Amino acid sequence: MPAKLPAATVRRLEKAARGAAKASYSPYSKFPVGAAILTGSGKIYTGCNVENASYGLTNCAERTAIFSAAALGEREVRAVAVYTPTPVPSSPCGACRQVINEFGPDALVICVCDGPGRIATTLDRLLPAAFGPKNLL
Numbered sequence: 001m002p003a004k005l006p007a008a009t010v011r012r013l014e015k016a017a018r019g020a021a022k023a024s025y026s027p028y029s030k031f032p033v034g035a036a037i038l039t040g041s042g043k044i045y046t047g048c049n050v051e052n053a054s055y056g057l058t059n060c061a062e063r064t065a066i067f068s069a070a071a072l073g074e075r076e077v078r079a080v081a082v083y084t085p086t087p088v089p090s091s092p093c094g095a096c097r098q099v100i101n102e103f104g105p106d107a108l109v110i111c112v113c114d115g116p117g118r119i120a121t122t123l124d125r126l127l128p129a130a131f132g133p134k135n136l137l
């Protein structure tokens, strides 16, 4: 079970995710997404979607945040907040769920948007029976 986070930490994550979307490079979709993750060290790392003229090479905001943290030595993701510029919240895509699982199988996942709605769930619920490090020989 994921540890419950203090409400103030959740608010900080949500604010950081909204702020991160401002750096989004999304000239093709015009859909700026921001993400913020809380790592095992207690730090918050942010990321945005980074698109490419070869569309399939686009990196989602969640993966940008996780790869940035991993590149600085972080190996545990406790929570992920994602902001989408939509009237209702949307949850991370399948590829991002798999990447979150690598470092945060018990992570909280919080999704916010431009409307009042919000999703607060866990990676385990979004990606049940995940394939992860433990499945390798």
Ligand code: THU
Binding pocket: 026, 029, 031, 033, 048, 049, 050, 051, 058, 059, 060, 061, 062, 082, 091, 092, 093, 096
């Ligand atoms: N996107 C994200 O960054 N995260 C999500 O959770 C959903 C989709 C990005 C990818 C692409 O740049 C744009 O949103 C439209 O799919």
